[in-house]
Amino acid sequence: GQQVMQIPQYQHVQEGEDFTTYCNSSTTLSNIQWYKQRPGGHPVFLIQLVKSGEVKKQKRLTFQFGEAKKNSSLHITATQTTDVGTYFCAGRGRDDKIIFGKGTRLHILP
């Protein structure tokens, strides 16, 4: 069945360093969404990418959707303590089901 692999599982960075998480799907995706879950909280929608090669920015966050619509990335520039949490990608496959990646947990070292 369809799988969405997300790496790395964990990432520790010094405050001010950059951070990137990657998602790779075994099949072509109709779209991909990104969510952030703070410790003890619930997932919160960040953004959706639909078009091949699409790039979207939200302040220090840059989201990309691959040309083949099978991979995506989230890049955070100059991390801050408020960026702590787990970042999930969620891909919509041909069967219209949503598959979440396992998430990347980001720790910020002061």
Next chain:
Amino acid sequence: EAQVTQNPRYLITVTGKKLTVTCSQNMNHEYMSWYRQDPGLGLRQIYYSMNVEVTDKGDVPEGYKVSRKEKRNFPLILESPSPNQTSLYFCASSFTGLSQPQHFGDGTRLSIL
């Protein structure tokens, strides 16, 4: 305030005792879904509903039931809970289908002894 409300937030119960986790949304969303979250496994979809009286299995439906009699409510039923259903459960909703942002409830932490 637009929200997805789950109850209870926490529950400790015993194997075999039927339980229901309620989920209600006040945003007139058509799509609703249940997920379970386990360490190292991320979010896995249990069941989803595209609209009233329309439900479908997600990736891990075994041991669960759902119903969608009204647009706003989507209860999750565990007829005979077992310890492997100990998990953190999230209900989510979105306007339509699967190309809309999902709004998540605060979660229900279930412990089955």
